[in-house]
Amino acid sequence: MRRRIGTTALACATLLVFAGCNGTSVTNDNAGGGSDGKDGKGEVTGKLQLTFWGGAARAQKTNAVADMFVKEHSGVTIDRQNADFGNYFNKLNIQASSHTLPCVMQLQGRQLNDYTKRKVLLPLDPMIESGAIKVDDIPKEIVDTGRGPDGKLYFLPYGAAYDAVGVNQTMAEQAGVGLPPDGYDWTQYTEWITKASAKLPKGTFAAGSRGGLPNFFIAYQLANGKQLFTDDGKLGFTKESLVEYWNMWEKLRTAGTTMGADAQADEPEGAEQGFIAQGKLLTDSIPGNALTPASATLASKPGEQKLTTLPMPSGPSGGGNAMFTSGFAIPTNCDNIPTAAAFIDFFTNNPEAGAAFKSDNGAATNQKVLQAQVDDPKLAPLKKHELELYQQIVAKKPPTILYPPGYQATFESAFTRAYEEVAFGKKSVQQAADSFFTEANAGLGG
Amino acid sequence: MTSVSIPTRRALLGRRRTTNPFVIGLIRHAFLIAVLVVMLYPVVWMVAASFRPSAEVMNSLGLFSRHYTLDNYKHGWSAGQLDFSRYFLNSIAITALSIAGNLFACSLTAYAFARLEFPLKRVLFGLLLATMLLPYHVTLVPQYILFNELAWMNTYLPLVVPKWLGVEAFFIFLMVQFIRTLPRELDDAARIDGCGHWRTFIRIIMPLSLPALGTTALFTFINSWNDFLGPLLYLNRPELWTVSLGLNSFLDVTGESAYGSLFAMSTLALAPIVGFFLGAQKLLIEGVATTGLK
Numbered sequence: 001m002r003r004r005i006g007t008t009a010l011a012c013a014t015l016l017v018f019a020g021c022n023g024t025s026v027t028n029d030n031a032g033g034g035s036d037g038k039d040g041k042g043e044v045t046g047k048l049q050l051t052f053w054g055g056a057a058r059a060q061k062t063n064a065v066a067d068m069f070v071k072e073h074s075g076v077t078i079d080r081q082n083a084d085f086g087n088y089f090n091k092l093n094i095q096a097s098s099h100t101l102p103c104v105m106q107l108q109g110r111q112l113n114d115y116t117k118r119k120v121l122l123p124l125d126p127m128i129e130s131g132a133i134k135v136d137d138i139p140k141e142i143v144d145t146g147r148g149p150d151g152k153l154y155f156l157p158y159g160a161a162y163d164a165v166g167v168n169q170t171m172a173e174q175a176g177v178g179l180p181p182d183g184y185d186w187t188q189y190t191e192w193i194t195k196a197s198a199k200l201p202k203g204t205f206a207a208g209s210r211g212g213l214p215n216f217f218i219a220y221q222l223a224n225g226k227q228l229f230t231d232d233g234k235l236g237f238t239k240e241s242l243v244e245y246w247n248m249w250e251k252l253r254t255a256g257t258t259m260g261a262d263a264q265a266d267e268p269e270g271a272e273q274g275f276i277a278q279g280k281l282l283t284d285s286i287p288g289n290a291l292t293p294a295s296a297t298l299a300s301k302p303g304e305q306k307l308t309t310l311p312m313p314s315g316p317s318g319g320g321n322a323m324f325t326s327g328f329a330i331p332t333n334c335d336n337i338p339t340a341a342a343f344i345d346f347f348t349n350n351p352e353a354g355a356a357f358k359s360d361n362g363a364a365t366n367q368k369v370l371q372a373q374v375d376d377p378k379l380a381p382l383k384k385h386e387l388e389l390y391q392q393i394v395a396k397k398p399p400t401i402l403y404p405p406g407y408q409a410t411f412e413s414a415f416t417r418a419y420e421e422v423a424f425g426k427k428s429v430q431q432a433a434d435s436f437f438t439e440a441n442a443g444l445g446g
Numbered sequence: 447m448t449s450v451s452i453p454t455r456r457a458l459l460g461r462r463r464t465t466n467p468f469v470i471g472l473i474r475h476a477f478l479i480a481v482l483v484v485m486l487y488p489v490v491w492m493v494a495a496s497f498r499p500s501a502e503v504m505n506s507l508g509l510f511s512r513h514y515t516l517d518n519y520k521h522g523w524s525a526g527q528l529d530f531s532r533y534f535l536n537s538i539a540i541t542a543l544s545i546a547g548n549l550f551a552c553s554l555t556a557y558a559f560a561r562l563e564f565p566l567k568r569v570l571f572g573l574l575l576a577t578m579l580l581p582y583h584v585t586l587v588p589q590y591i592l593f594n595e596l597a598w599m600n601t602y603l604p605l606v607v608p609k610w611l612g613v614e615a616f617f618i619f620l621m622v623q624f625i626r627t628l629p630r631e632l633d634d635a636a637r638i639d640g641c642g643h644w645r646t647f648i649r650i651i652m653p654l655s656l657p658a659l660g661t662t663a664l665f666t667f668i669n670s671w672n673d674f675l676g677p678l679l680y681l682n683r684p685e686l687w688t689v690s691l692g693l694n695s696f697l698d699v700t701g702e703s704a705y706g707s708l709f710a711m712s713t714l715a716l717a718p719i720v721g722f723f724l725g726a727q728k729l730l731i732e733g734v735a736t737t738g739l740k
Contacts, residue, residue, distance in 0.1 A: 268504075
């Protein structure tokens with residue numbers, strides 16, 4: 001009996017959906033807007049939904065900025081949602097497939113084209129032309145990381161992260177090898193690792209078994225001037241270059257210079273827990289902004305070890321660093337574009353907003369905002385090092401990578417798995433490269 | 447040769463078992479305790495880590511430290527925009543409503559399937575069981591659209607209302623199996639005394655189904671308390687957050703995580719489950735043992 005009532009209720013609810021009886025759209029209030037608002041011009045008012053990834057610490061800073069925006073624009077209310085990186089995308093995908101994406105949503109270049117492919121994002125170029133969003137103080141190379149395959153800008157990068165080579169300075173001094181020289185290349189880096197390896201205390205390793213780390217490989221390809229992806233989103237580098245790269249790591253691993261494959265597979269996630277933070281490694285590739293949390297763990301260990309970060313190894317084509325930017329996008333289902341555009345501009349360019357957010361998700365892309373932070377005498381030395389290294393890298397005009405759709409889902413996991421099969425002795429380097437190429441090309445682009 | 451040696455061995459074992467039950471018991475318990483230690487160690491480690499200063503949380507696999515502190519609990523409880531007392535209250539509200547909903551809807555549905563005769567009963571029961579085979583990912587997006595169109599975002603309705611509509615096929619099945627074991631003579635006797643279906647259900651079936659109800663309540667409690675995806679999708683405002691969302695906010699792979707606070711609050715979040723389990727253990731075992739789900 002109850003079940004019948006339940007079924008009826010459900011059926012009614014479904015009917016409601018189809019008939020569109022329920023007029024309230026919970027996504028965003030219809031407010032402001034010019035003709036259709038696509039140039040971002042119009043009245044800044046009404047409800048706005050904002051979604052971003054991060055934990056409590058970042059939520060606090062983001063909320064502070066959102067509160068400042070609300071204070072400046074009476075009539076605006078901002079509904080905020082946040083979750084941890086992985087869960088953020090689980091939720092975002094459900095919102096995307098149900099056309100209820102929040103008006104201001106955070107993205108990175110790595111996932112951007114999963115969304116541009118499905119045409120759920122608005123191009124921001126008209127809003128830049130109309131002056132609703134300003135990019136004058138952001139380096140062109142950084143703005144370009146927000147572009148889709150059609151060359152249009154789909155998200156405005158507000159923070160730029162980079163991957164770096166972390167080095168345990170204390171261990172390097174104790175082993176008597178010092179830091180790799182300025183502008184070091186891959187050969188110098190591996191030689192430096194090998195040299196240090198013999199002199200390290202028991203239980204520590206010169207480096208992790210890192211042949212499976214996608215960003216390290218990207219750095220290698222960039223330094224050698226190779227293209228990563230073709231225009232149609234397939235793999236753009238040769239199989240030989242991958243074999244050469246994996247052979248380099250295998251040589252180090254089999255010689256016992258790097259950590260073993262099974263120990264590496266046990267590495268916990270997160271900057272605070274990584275092996276380099278635990279003092280088990282002399283060097284490893286870490287995100288540039290992991291320096292502060294990793295150093296904190298290391299400092300709590302006996303011996304007061306110190307960590308620093310260097311740019312990625314160089315090569316014939318210069319530096320190997322790429323920028324991984326995060327920024328806000330506006331979805332096509334947004335019905336409060338002027339407010340969304342104003343918020344994105346405020347978050348990225350307003351000096352006070354930048355000061356409140358403190359480059360929490362990569363260095364501020366607006367150079368004035370960044371310089372103000374670097375010049376602040378209260379800035380912690382490690383954070384200052386993070387930001388200055390970013391300035392160094394960006395001064396060299398790093399190349400932009402256009403990540404094809406499926407990059408995060410296919411490329412990253414397939415790459416790591418393929419190298420693990422080599423390291424665990426299941427496949428030869430050549431076999432693993434073959435199967436990686438087949439798998440990646442099947443899942444990428446399209 | 448072998449045919450001779452096997453009986454000897456058996457006799458040897460047999461004699462040991464009968465002569466020295468103490469040794470056998472000791473070995474058996476030692477083994478069980480060893481397994482228990484392996485299974486419980488991660489939890490114990492988490493509890494121990496929650497009392498270490500946050501910089502030392504990840505430092506060792508051991509349980510002991512030179513410094514103990516309650517800071518993780520203090521900071522963890524007041525983390526984020528709101529504090530954990532709010533998250534706990536929210537979780538308790540959702541869980542209590544879910545348990546009530548499941549007990550109400552599943553028991554009624556189960557009574558209908560176990561005792562009533564109506565057209566297409568077997569087909570409908572088959573359909574109900576078939577919904578258990580459907581992975582929830584399949585219905586996730588349509589459900590999200592439905593609740594969004596009903597303007598149920600940022601309310602507890604998407605998490606609670608379905609429970610009142612008898613959509614948990616497993617619990618219905620569990621109760622149907624249980625009710626079928628109750629003698630029909632009791633129903634007949636009640637009918638002679640003038641009971642209709644409602645009174646038979648309330649006065650006869652429900653009191654006798656207590657073990658099955660207890661099992662349903664316990665599993666609903668665990669599911670609702672631990673549910674993460676549902677609250678993540680439907681609850682955006684921090685004042686509506688549940689404990690599991692609060693715990694997630696300590697984590698950030700792209701920034702700084704607060705593991706000390708995470709472990710401290712996880713320890714507190716586990717307490718109600720352990721408490722509920724201990725309290726309902728008798729009912730749970732009876733429920734599982736008597737419903738044919740052995």
